[in-house]
Amino acid sequence: METARIAFRNLYRQKRRTGLTVSIIAFGVVAVILFTALAGSFKNMMISQITDSMLGHLQIHRSGYVESLDTMPLNLVIEEKHIDQLKKVLGEIREIEGYTLRILLATLLSNYADTTNIKLSAIDPASEQLVTPLLPGRITEGKFLEKGQILLPNLVARGLELGIASEAVVIATNVDGSVNGTSLVVSGIVETTVGPSGKYGYIHIDDARELLRMESLQVSEVAIRLKDAETLTPVMKKLQTALEGIKDDKGKPVFEVHPWKALSPFNNIANMIDLMTIFIQVILVTIVLISIMNVMLMAVYERTKEIGTIAAIGTMPSSIMSLFIFEGLFLGIAGVAVGNITGLVLVYAVKAAEMTISFGQSDNILLAPQISLSTMLATTFIVILVTLLGAVEPAYKASQLDPVEALRN
Amino acid sequence: MEPLVVAKNLVKIYQAGEIEVRALRGVSFEINPGQFVSFTGPSGSGKTTLLNLIGSLDVQTSGELVVAGQHVNQLNIRQRANFRGHNIGIIFQDFNLIPVLTVRENVEYPLLMVKPTPAAERSKIVTKLLEQVGIAEQADKFPNQISGGQKQRVAIARALSTAPKLVLADEPTANLDKATSTRIIDLMKELKNQLGTSFIFSTHDPRVVSHADIIYVLEDGQLQTPTAENTMGHGGKN
Ligand SMILES: Nc1ncnc2c1ncn2[C@@H]1O[C@H](COP(=O)(O)OP(=O)(O)OP(=O)(O)O)[C@@H](O)[C@H]1O
Numbered sequence: 324m325e326t327a328r329i330a331f332r333n334l335y336r337q338k339r340r341t342g343l344t345v346s347i348i349a350f351g352v353v354a355v356i357l358f359t360a361l362a363g364s365f366k367n368m369m370i371s372q373i374t375d376s377m378l379g380h381l382q383i384h385r386s387g388y389v390e391s392l393d394t395m396p397l398n399l400v401i402e403e404k405h406i407d408q409l410k411k412v413l414g415e416i417r418e419i420e421g422y423t424l425r426i427l428l429a430t431l432l433s434n435y436a437d438t439t440n441i442k443l444s445a446i447d448p449a450s451e452q453l454v455t456p457l458l459p460g461r462i463t464e465g466k467f468l469e470k471g472q473i474l475l476p477n478l479v480a481r482g483l484e485l486g487i488a489s490e491a492v493v494i495a496t497n498v499d500g501s502v503n504g505t506s507l508v509v510s511g512i513v514e515t516t517v518g519p520s521g522k523y524g525y526i527h528i529d530d531a532r533e534l535l536r537m538e539s540l541q542v543s544e545v546a547i548r549l550k551d552a553e554t555l556t557p558v559m560k561k562l563q564t565a566l567e568g569i570k571d572d573k574g575k576p577v578f579e580v581h582p583w584k585a586l587s588p589f590n591n592i593a594n595m596i597d598l599m600t601i602f603i604q605v606i607l608v609t610i611v612l613i614s615i616m617n618v619m620l621m622a623v624y625e626r627t628k629e630i631g632t633i634a635a636i637g638t639m640p641s642s643i644m645s646l647f648i649f650e651g652l653f654l655g656i657a658g659v660a661v662g663n664i665t666g667l668v669l670v671y672a673v674k675a676a677e678m679t680i681s682f683g684q685s686d687n688i689l690l691a692p693q694i695s696l697s698t699m700l701a702t703t704f705i706v707i708l709v710t711l712l713g714a715v716e717p718a719y720k721a722s723q724l725d726p727v728e729a730l731r732n
Numbered sequence: 733m734e735p736l737v738v739a740k741n742l743v744k745i746y747q748a749g750e751i752e753v754r755a756l757r758g759v760s761f762e763i764n765p766g767q768f769v770s771f772t773g774p775s776g777s778g779k780t781t782l783l784n785l786i787g788s789l790d791v792q793t794s795g796e797l798v799v800a801g802q803h804v805n806q807l808n809i810r811q812r813a814n815f816r817g818h819n820i821g822i823i824f825q826d827f828n829l830i831p832v833l834t835v836r837e838n839v840e841y842p843l844l845m846v847k848p849t850p851a852a853e854r855s856k857i858v859t860k861l862l863e864q865v866g867i868a869e870q871a872d873k874f875p876n877q878i879s880g881g882q883k884q885r886v887a888i889a890r891a892l893s894t895a896p897k898l899v900l901a902d903e904p905t906a907n908l909d910k911a912t913s914t915r916i917i918d919l920m921k922e923l924k925n926q927l928g929t930s931f932i933f934s935t936h937d938p939r940v941v942s943h944a945d946i947i948y949v950l951e952d953g954q955l956q957t958p959t960a961e962n963t964m965g966h967g968g969k970n
């Protein structure tokens with residue numbers, strides 16, 4: 324332990340060099356913390372854009388529906404009796420904030436002159452806003468939906484020259500093959516966004532039932548919002564267990580449960596951000612490693628005479644080695660401490676500055692960087708380990724110096 | 733009495749690339765405990781080489797060398813470090829104090845890293861040595877705050893801190909002025925008398941040489957036959 328004390332004293336008395344090295348390590352740590360916090364914030368923000376404006380966190384469909392989502396089959400729906408069973412299950416899971424029922428339908432839309440294809444999501448406006456609170460924010464013109472009204476995606480509205488309060492006709496084929504139409508008033512224009520349901524229009528679920536001549540309630544999709552997105556995996560497991568017992572007449576399970584990730588290509592981007600974060604961390608750790616090795620080698624070189632002296636007066640090579648390893652270790656600890664504190668301060672500063680960015684068509688998205696304790700602990704551990712690694716080679720070199728050679732300097 | 737250093741036909745050849753440098757060509761002598769010995773001779777005569785061998789910092793090419801009863805060339809690197817730490821004190825030409833340590837810490841250093849000693853005893857040894865070399869008042873200064881003569885006093889105290897049997901000093905006064913040189917040599921001699929530690933030093937300086945009990949003259953890697961004046965005049969009887 325004397326060696327540790329002497330190592331500490333050496334560092335303490337060499338304020339300049341120690342300061343410099345500690346700054347290099349701290350810089351690396353700060354960079355990791357800031358990058359991780361910002362990338363994480365960007366990712367979370369992106370995820371919540373998707374979950375909160377379209378998908379919800381989890382979705383439940385009739386088994387096999389997601390596979391044929393493109394055709395929006397009306398024969399693969401959840402029947403009323405199953406809806407009741409489902410509601411009971413959902414009501415018992417506390418982590419669920421709310422859910423909403425949707426009918427998805429492929430229709431023709433006409434302004435009496437031109438006609439185009441459009442996919443519609445028939446919703447219950449109240450529960451829909453609970454599950455996708457950002458949906459109203461996507462309305463660029465007009466208002467949210469009421470019965471007898473339609474929300475049009477802006478591309479379709481422009482294409483058919485349908486403005487607010489103008490009348491549009493929706494024509495759909497029901498499950499029996501009979502065609503029916505209804506006229507609705509445009510209540511608002513919703514911006515299109517990237518993603519599977521980003522080009523949907525919205526109508527009221529009651530209008531859809533009339534249009535499709537549904538006697539009983541049948542839904543294509545149940546979207547669920549969680550109180551905390553972090554609980555997605557456990558809640559999904561719970562749901563799957565609770566629902567797997569519900570079978571149809573043929574003895575096959577009625578429901579399938581999907582997380583938002585399985586429904587959105589954005590999942591790949593989120594994974595890419597994760598990958599990039601790791602990549603950056605690796606680069607920064609490498610920089611720290613190289614800097615430490617460099618600084619320590621310089622220290623050994625500069626202190627050749629000192630090393631020669633202590634070796635000549637009988638200090639064991641192993642003691643010389645541990646002296647330098649301790650110096651490296653303490654530099655690492657100090658660097659990480661300074662880096663963690665600075666990084667945290669910066670993260671909070673960015674948060675306090677309330678910086679906003681644009682993503683997709685939404686601007687003014689608040690940047691909310693945050694760093695988890697586990698990330699900080701992992702960084703701390705890795706950087707200290709890396710500093711130690713960086714110190715080993717120079718320390719070994721120091722311990723192997725021939726005193727006669729070293730003293731000739 | 734068992735001699736402290738026995739050298740028999742000591743040869744050291746350096747290999748400088750293609751060229752062989754015969755730094756010592758068969759040197760034989762004996763040094764007894766408590767002697768104050770000087771090796772002198774012109775530059776390149778092999779003084780440093782010889783002191784390095786005695787100090788087990790290097791090993792001979794051939795011949796026999798026994799220091800404190802130990803054939804030092806039979807020790808490995810670690811054992812030699814340990815041997816030096818426990819038997820030999822070293823004083824350097826340019827003092828070689830550790831710049832970031834105070835005077836007191838420099839003297840204390842071997843008692844921490846080389847020959848670990850309990851704090852109370854350590855402090856006692858250091859305080860006493862600082863007084864003996866007359867540097868107690870500078871104890872908390874750093875090396876760059878004291879003079880050359882004072883630095884060499886600190887170095888002497890450091891060399892003595894582990895209570896070695898033998899102190900080696902290669903040109904300890906080469907970086908000091910005449911008056912200071914004399915005082916440093918006198919101090920070493922006084923400490924030898926007080927502690928019974930043997931001192932072996934090398935020097936160019938005839939005035940410094942004259943303080944030694946025994947003077948060996950090296951020339952071209954060989955010892956000159958001791959002259960009557962050398963042995964008779966100062967004798968090794970102190
Ligand atoms: N590492 C080495 N490699 C090759 N030759 C060496 C080495 N060390 C010393 N020599 C040579 O050995 C001879 C003796 O050198 P040494 O340093 O022992 O002399 P010295 O008496 O101490 O001289 P000085 O008074 O200049 O210090 C010299 O010729 C020197 O050049």
Ligand SMILES: [Mg+2]
Nearest residue numbers: 779780781902
């Ligand atoms: Mg020399």
